[in-house]
Amino acid sequence: MTKYIPSQIEPKWQKKWEEDQIYTASDSSDKPKKYILDMFPYPSGDGLHVGHFKGYVASDIISRYFRLKGFNVLHPMGWDAFGLPAENYAIKMGIHPSITTARNIANIKKQMQLVSLSYDWKREIDTTDPNYYKWTQWIFLKLFEKGLAYEDDAPINWCPKDKTGLANEEVIDGKCARCGEQVEQKKIRQWILRITKYADRLLEDLEGLNWPEFIKEMQINWIGRSEGMEIQFPISNFQFPINVYTVFPETIFGVTYMVLAPEHQLVKKLITKDQEKEVEEYLKASQKKTELQRKAEEREKSGVFTGSYCINPVNGKKVPIWISDYVVGGYGTGAVMGVPGSDHRDFAFAKKYGLEIIRVIGKTASDFDKVLTDQDVLEEGVIVNSEQFNGLKTPQDAREKIKDWLAQKKWGMRKIQYHLRDWIFSRQRYWGEPIPLVHCPKCGVVPVPENELPLKLPDVKKYEPTGTGESPLAAIPEWVNTVCPKCGGPGKRETNTMPQWAGSCWYYLRFIDPNNNQVLLDKEKDKYWMPVDWYIGGAEHAVLHLLYARFWHKVLFDIGAVSTKEPFQKLTSVGLVLAEDGRKMSKSLGNVITPDEIVKEYGADTLRLYEAFMGPFENTISWDPTSINGVYKFLNRVWELICKEEGKSVESRFEIALNKLVKKVASDIEAMKFNTAVAAAMEFINLTYHHRLTSDQKKKFLIVLAPFAPHITEELWSQIGEKYSIHKQSWPAIDNKFLEEDEVSVAVQVNGKVRDILLIQKDMISNKEVVEKMAKESQKAAKFLEGKSVKKVVYVPGKIISFVLSSS
């Protein structure tokens, strides 16, 4: 063969590799293990675009590299196939989602095989396969057994378009994360998972993880732990006090009013006769406000006085009780103590309604003046106007002392509060795992016995969501009506299904033991493979999948099903690939580029190489169709160079370049700097292109390139007469005697400016006198040194020699 024609070599080798199953991971091996995992895709009908492949190619390069390095690598792939789009498509077309899902999976699998992602396909899993979701249901039963799943009909986020409830994590800016519809509050019966019970562990265990800081930060913020105090304010002539939660108890002497959220339980009981009308109007108005209006109002506060008062326990002061929607009902106690002297929001509210403003934090201990403007509202300073606490520094000192005092007087107690809410887990839709529970009028909620799992999703004609808060399953009496597993009497099945996150919460465990019918996964295999060493995927899952999966994993750890506390030891987040126009690739914008078309034009190796070369892995980068040509040209040059006759003599500069390349590519792959790894390979080819490589140099170069471009390297490997397969070789050893150049260039600086470059023999570089003499004699530098006195000479061996002149 004389010319590089990808279409003539790629299918041939793909077929051979598949026949020989060269990427199979062994469950028992003397080799050290690496579990390298991609976030598995949702098998959408549109297939995958080149953006999806940036992460897949990266994890594939890493997997191939570690195989060459002698690791037993587990690199699997599967399908997160339950979910709304398949169901919506089914409704539109009248095709059962299982049919379209199977079709989509086949298509995407073909795309992946087209670029030779080296997955162990024997471990392929599909979350909609009853043999898989049997275990998703099993895990749910364990959650139920442990009291971590409970039923409630509290108001929840409801998407009127998708006609289902949503988790807090699925609401973005008050809109449904999936369809963008404005989310409403609706009160329906739901299954909820007690993720808040794990809040502290989810927070603490982040510390040991090798994850991007920004993702850890996002989880920390989402969990939102704060250490504060719950304080009781008694109400005269009333049996219940008002409880408030605050993280600033040191400001308690500055309380001049109390605010309740409109939905607070006590609201109705505290309204006095003369205020009745006004309050009612306010409540009505605030209910009507949509999220959008609330946003549009910016931070303009509004509220109404109830007519009642409570007592500040620390000084017996009468405090008016107000109602305002700037207090969020669902957080803390739904009531806030108003401290306009040290909180900007309270200040604005107090100003508007003419409430008293007392300064409790001053710049100095004598700063007792009333607060006049928003600028005087301080968060840090010295306590004033607070009796025995005056003069204490805040926050540090004062906060702890006042906390102790309040607790000792029994006016309040320390409390830890989280932003994280429990996870609304049921969906009123068809295409999800059935929740394996039976409602029995006699026994209550009874779990389906484990030996009856999987509880299969029934085939139905109509999948339309009902919108009533019931799932379409409720319309199938022969499925709903069943026998109570406990008493044998008539019972009704739970008709809600699980959210899409359920299947993805534990799939990484199933790859380890995909066909086990007895247990979730074998204990020995768990011990061998877990945790996932390297998890690669998009940052859009930072607080969704990545938090949910950690939660489930910890529950599985607690019941002894897994031996590790955390599932994903190392995480790297892949940057988005945008279309050429800088927008997201989407079918409706018509700017999608598929791997299929790139493979057709340039071959899979070019696609892979370009994905690696286009820029830093974590960056968001626009696809540039004109740049692809560059890596294609590079592969052609590789082809030409390797196909040339062997060189006979060993040129040391090529040896040095090659050894450096081997070293750099290895460290770059491990640091996910694929772009510079490819650039280094290009430099090597540019250096040697017009010369000849020895057989040994060819072999080493091909192995180094193999993780990036598996087809062309396999082909050339066989053309130079080497034994199949290049992917079963070992990563080249580095020859240290060829790592250093004979001559090193040293820059000459005069007053910080580079004036010349010296070439210094390797054995001279540590000799400062010689280098200094050479530098002074160099024509270019001497010009700037002439007639000046040198104050100081700094020499960094092998790098730079710097002359500092005395200023004259």
Place this chain on the structure above:
RNA sequence: GCCCAGGUGGUGGAAUGGCAUACACGUUGGACUUAAAAUCCAAUGGCCGCAAGGUCGUGUGGGUUCGACUCCCACCCUGGGCACCA
């Protein structure tokens, strides 16, 4: 408003205290060709200069240092996340 990441040629980017702009795209010129494509070679930050060379230059302004894209302080801009959370 708060938290995080980032700002370098026409473009994607490289360099994490020591030669700014590696590698690639694009552009321009040349070779080959009847011609085009492909390929190969050369040039390619701005300004001054025929050139040698000089000078400015990594968002802005200061600072530390013999030396700063890199470290420190303040600010501006872009992207992401959170947001009336007490």
